[in-house]
Amino acid sequence: MLDLYSPGHSPIHKLSPGVKILAMMVGGTGLFLVENLGIVAVALAAVIALYKIAGLSATQVWNQIRPVLWILIFFLGLQWWLAGASVAVFVVLRLATLLLLAGLVTLTTRASDMIESLTSGLRFLRPLGVNPAKVGLAISLALRFIPVLAQITTEVREAQKARGMEHSIVAVAMPVAIRMLKMADDISDAIDARGYRP
Amino acid sequence: MIDIQNVTLAYADRVILRDISLELSERRIAIIGANGSGKSSFARLLNGLVMPTKGDVLVDGLNTRTHGKDVRQKVGFVFQNPDNQIVFPVVEEDLAFGMKNLKFSKEDIAQKTTDILSRYNMLDMREHPAHLLSGGQKQLLAISGVLVMEPTYVVLDEPTTLLDLRNKRRITHAINALEQTVILASHDLDLLTDFDRVIVFDDGRIAIDDVPSVAIPHYIKLMS
Numbered sequence: 001m002l003d004l005y006s007p008g009h010s011p012i013h014k015l016s017p018g019v020k021i022l023a024m025m026v027g028g029t030g031l032f033l034v035e036n037l038g039i040v041a042v043a044l045a046a047v048i049a050l051y052k053i054a055g056l057s058a059t060q061v062w063n064q065i066r067p068v069l070w071i072l073i074f075f076l077g078l079q080w081w082l083a084g085a086s087v088a089v090f091v092v093l094r095l096a097t098l099l100l101l102a103g104l105v106t107l108t109t110r111a112s113d114m115i116e117s118l119t120s121g122l123r124f125l126r127p128l129g130v131n132p133a134k135v136g137l138a139i140s141l142a143l144r145f146i147p148v149l150a151q152i153t154t155e156v157r158e159a160q161k162a163r164g165m166e167h168s169i170v171a172v173a174m175p176v177a178i179r180m181l182k183m184a185d186d187i188s189d190a191i192d193a194r195g196y197r198p
Numbered sequence: 199m200i201d202i203q204n205v206t207l208a209y210a211d212r213v214i215l216r217d218i219s220l221e222l223s224e225r226r227i228a229i230i231g232a233n234g235s236g237k238s239s240f241a242r243l244l245n246g247l248v249m250p251t252k253g254d255v256l257v258d259g260l261n262t263r264t265h266g267k268d269v270r271q272k273v274g275f276v277f278q279n280p281d282n283q284i285v286f287p288v289v290e291e292d293l294a295f296g297m298k299n300l301k302f303s304k305e306d307i308a309q310k311t312t313d314i315l316s317r318y319n320m321l322d323m324r325e326h327p328a329h330l331l332s333g334g335q336k337q338l339l340a341i342s343g344v345l346v347m348e349p350t351y352v353v354l355d356e357p358t359t360l361l362d363l364r365n366k367r368r369i370t371h372a373i374n375a376l377e378q379t380v381i382l383a384s385h386d387l388d389l390l391t392d393f394d395r396v397i398v399f400d401d402g403r404i405a406i407d408d409v410p411s412v413a414i415p416h417y418i419k420l421m422s
């Protein structure tokens with residue numbers, strides 16, 4: 001989910017991240033206020049149209065839904081059982097619309113732009129001792145290193161398997177933690193070396 | 199010139215470098231030595247990542263103790279593991295990081311990004327997630343991230359050890375083409391034949407300091 005940004009030059013890409021996030025929040029809240037299946041269906045169609053405007057493919061629409069498909073199906077079943085078919089369809093469509101809306105923002109907004117607007121949005125916390133630039137750097141680092149962490153975990157797990165340790169969480173967690181600590185050391189040196197002054 | 203004046207470096211009470219004095223003014227300088235002989239520690243002294251326990255390091259007259267920020271701009275540093283020195287998720291964001299720290303303008307940042315990526319044939323990677331690059335491309339990105347800060351010196355600590363042969367060649371080529379003064383710590387002796395000067399560390403001291411044709415055979419003998 002981290003290389004979600006899909007480069008492009010559509011009007012949606014060009015909108016400022018703050019506007020997009022705000023629009024998403026307003027739209028999302030709006031969706032929760034309506035109780036009408038027809039409106040939700042129209043909203044869903046509108047969001048899919050926005051994907052089209054952003055130059056995104058049907059696959060990318062599907063990719064937003066696929067990871068949570070089972071949860072949606074579960075909700076559908078549950079609601080069907082509790083409240084009947086029309087409510088179930090309504091609830092699930094609404095949820096899918098929200099997911100697609102959030103996905104649209106991440107697909108069309110670069111992490112750095114998102115972080116930049118977040119950083120300026122957090123300025124009001126400065127008097128409380130929060131340094132928005134540091135928060136921004138921390139988020140960037142998290143985005144950058146989650147895939148690295150995933151890769152390290154795979155490597156360690158494979159190394160353990162090669163030595164016959166199949167399912168020990170401790171056997172995986174310990175070496176991963178140690179490598180992460182060493183890595184954190186290196187990263188902080190690298191940040192230092194590139195002239196970062198908070 | 200980088201001037202190392204009577205530098206001793208110790209971690210707790212373990213002495214790593216003993217009373218070293220050197221003037222580094224050649225364009226291509228290599229640091230070699232056994233594992234644990236202090237090459238990385240020495241390299242880190244040069245841009246103020248590590249401070250000497252005794253003595254001083256002066257970069258063009260600036261003391262690393264008092265002029266940390268200026269020294270960091272003059273002395274770029276490339277680490278062994280490219281993965282740990284790319285700090286932003288997307289290629290161009292990472293390149294911008296050092297330049298933003300130096301307060302370059304937005305236009306300047308965009309221009310330098312284009313220039314450096316085209317130098318290394320990576321222009322179409324501009325908006326790529328960094329973690330999807332190959333090992334060689336990651337190291338090129340790391341080197342690029344340093345070069346856009348326009349350093350006078352580039353210190354590299356084993357920049358090719360984690361790379362396959364093909365990527366090693368690519369990085370070697372990139373290093374040879376640098377116009378900056380290069381100080382390279384390496385176990386890879388093939389890299390050093392065209393260097394002006396090779397300094398061999400042994401047990402915290404300088405064992406040999408000479409041209410490659412003299413220093414390298416001496417080092418090989420020392421190791422056997």
Ligand SMILES: Nc1ncnc2c1ncn2[C@@H]1O[C@H](COP(=O)(O)OP(=O)(O)OP(=O)(O)O)[C@@H](O)[C@H]1O
Nearest residue numbers: 209210214231232233234235236237238239240356
């Ligand atoms: N932060 C530290 N704290 C304590 N000891 C350290 C620290 N960094 C390095 N050392 C020790 O200093 C010695 C020299 O390490 P250094 O990394 O400089 O050697 P090196 O020549 O680069 O080795 P290699 O060829 O393995 O990279 C080693 O014995 C190491 O354990």
Ligand SMILES: [Mg+2]
Nearest residue numbers: 237238239355
């Ligand atoms: Mg080393």
